Amino acid sequence: MDDLYVKMTTPQPAPPAPPAPPAISLFPLPINVSFGGAFQPVDPALSISVSPANAVLQAYADRIKGAIFATTTPARAPPPGATAAVQITVADPTAPLKLYVDESYTLTFPAGGAPATITAATIYGAMMGLQTLSQAIRYDYNAGVYAVASTPLVIGDAPKFAWRGILIDTDRHWLSLHTIFRIIDSMGTAKMNILHWHIVDWQSWPLQSVARPGLWNASWSARERYTLADVPTVVAYAAARGIRVVPEFDTPGHASSMCVAYPDLCPSAACGPQTNNPLTPVPDAGGNPVALNAIQAVLGEIAAATTDEFFHLGGDEVDESCWANTPAVTAWMAAQTPPYTSTDQIYEYFVEKVDAMTIALNRSPIRWEEVWKHFGTDLDPRTVIHAWLSTETLINATSLGYRAIWSVDGKYYLDALNEPWQSFYDVDILAGVTNSSAIPYILGGETQMWGETADGSDVLQTIWPRAAAAAERQWSYDVVTDSSDPQVALRMAQFRCLQLERGFASAPLNNAGARQAPPGPGSCTTQ
């Protein structure tokens, strides 16, 4: 083709190129960064080596390499002196993925072509370093090469909070494993590390149970289900990406889908199934506590299918009126020794029993904050309090030595479509915490993707980019303040462009409705 257009055209000088994007736009912002002034080309055949050899980390590095280089094939070979190697060194490659696993890393990218390095205590820290590397290396369309624009680049980084999560809800809409995998993959771009899987609820029950095989008859359809074997598949997929899966089985409310197949788990026909009325405390004719037995069976199955130390037991929004209005329940209350005088005692009966089951399974319970409000320091000290109604609960619980997670509704709820990214960004998880001894008990935060209007068609762009705004505050707490900094908006926009480059549906940033379409033609950098 060269001959053709050389003959046909009049040579014309190229006009100056438009402004380049920020040379290096890192998100979440690393804690310590120093940039030099040298433009350093990178060989697309970049070798990423891991020492000591580690298959999980090497596979992660290979995927990151695909993300960096797959989108553009340079038209020419890299110039002499291009960086050709990244050397990763991990001090403790067998450190397990758990709360407080060391996620820190250092990254150096020298000028001149010497190998880049990532040094980390654990493979999970190294994964975080690789995510940063994947943002630092960009294709420079004008220069025609991949490059790190500003070297030597030296980064020392670690998260402020250990718990940087997102809740997904597979009750209101079933999400396929492939959709869950894409959520997990996308979380890596924002250095998030917890997938809180709200598996079941009162509207549907997609999960297999061997012990109670009828439960998943309450799935939305016979094809919208998870086998018990699917759960470790998700756990393993996430773990290979440095993400912990925390399962949730919410009781005694939010569980009456269990009564579709097993009506005796609900207090009465008027109380369920598929309402938010709680399960029954009343035993069957043989004296067996049918609801607790079913809960124990399901807990055991989920625990066997997962690995995390934590198990979310819900406990929120328990409407006790159904208990009060069911004669069999009130008769049971009267038969207790001493007789129960309040349905709150039934609530506590469930919480104590289920917490004990969970602790016996070697798991630490997580409870929505109503449980704290009702029972406070009666709870086992291993319990983690999940604040979704008020910051006060988080402050109170942590002041008393209980661990807590921040997810307050109206600020961290992704299903609140009128909450812009700034609202997420401006959450200061430590605001109002005056007792400095409480701070270590504040594990972090979790944005909540409740699924009423989010299915596989729209869940990603309901999550992104808003969840990333929260994730940056959680990671970079000590070096960022609030969304009013113009640099924050600039980096958010560049980060959204990056997510789109990776093929993740990330909604326009300037968006009155969270996941609305772009209003017209335009750039990812400004929409």
Added chain:
Amino acid sequence: MDDLYVKMTTPQPAPPAPPAPPAISLFPLPINVSFGGAFQPVDPALSISVSPANAVLQAYADRIKGAIFATTTPARAPPPGATAAVQITVADPTAPLKLYVDESYTLTFPAGGAPATITAATIYGAMMGLQTLSQAIRYDYNAGVYAVASTPLVIGDAPKFAWRGILIDTDRHWLSLHTIFRIIDSMGTAKMNILHWHIVDWQSWPLQSVARPGLWNASWSARERYTLADVPTVVAYAAARGIRVVPEFDTPGHASSMCVAYPDLCPSAACGPQTNNPLTPVPDAGGNPVALNAIQAVLGEIAAATTDEFFHLGGDEVDESCWANTPAVTAWMAAQTPPYTSTDQIYEYFVEKVDAMTIALNRSPIRWEEVWKHFGTDLDPRTVIHAWLSTETLINATSLGYRAIWSVDGKYYLDALNEPWQSFYDVDILAGVTNSSAIPYILGGETQMWGETADGSDVLQTIWPRAAAAAERQWSYDVVTDSSDPQVALRMAQFRCLQLERGFASAPLNNAGARQAPPGPGSCTTQ
């Protein structure tokens, strides 16, 4: 865990399962299908062999296998007698991917465990057979095995129309390669085979040009671009999936983004850049036809980067008033021999020159229908007419021996968000064609994903599931009629579930706004 719950729980019989989904729901509906009554388990370790060996088809088969089996790991080994092998036989494995490549296939899935077979003339037919296979094998959650529900299954299948396409628009919003890859992957589920890539337009110019290096200065940003090397990357990705990439470079209208860097390509400052005014016919001071030379340079570069026989040249919506109102242009018209008396002659001047360049590049031009309406049988007979305004143009052109494609606005425009899937389904591409000799000239149809409000965040669910409604009519024309058949809606819903299972964002079917979110909790089968 078994010990635990066996001890804790009272054995309870499983209640009956809810209705299963349709045993086999195939989409698009194959032309000939016969089902037996035998439930045939399938071994997840299914071996898919290709004879003669073919790396492209084997890789496709391996991906299909991943799609079939990746989402659910059975809890137990398949029963004895499970089908363990699929044998693919291709008669002409080197047949190139081009218009009228043989996409037919036969698929047999015996009862009893004998190997399934796919027989096809070409690897592209075999790919279509593999897509069908991937819909026939499903995990039966109640039985706990993968299975084909109704065997022996015998399918003989071929598309009605050779051209089953979708247009993507990377002008109004740049789409990353990873997003384009996902569009291509998702097209396979509906057996679509043409990606019409409307690369550039007047709002932006994302594509590199070596001959005119300033052109992509009109990209939305310096990171929203394609190198020339990206184009064959997309072509190869699509070809490996049986999908042809037809590039479009629309002129002389819809191209004034070229004038951002090269103002002399537009008639005057008032005519551009980045309006829909057409390029200039006026030569530069040296007598060189600057716009035509630039068009030739770009055409040559795109042709070198693509492989398809067809090259879409646009030619639509040429607003001639800018020519008429520019003194330099009217002076040029007067200087012609004989003098031009109408700006339509400029339009024809461009069409003739650009068609000739394209034919010289061994490509057949495709033109939007205005070009037919203006110049009719003056056009080279290799020209394909793309009807987007009226069925009449398609009827007229094909009656006169020109090939044509159907994409009429208001019926096949995916950016028309008020058009439900039924509107797409009910298009009969042959409606009104009374001259049977014209039928062979009707290549097929193309749904149009214009990008004004579709970027990487929402393009998939703007396309799906509506494009699939068109795709089924294009493939299964002889065995389906219209959307009023309840079986069609049922299969559309099951197909949407399948797309969600594969991780593709496919919007709710019952949707007044095309890509709206689901209105509340529910099933993919009914929303």
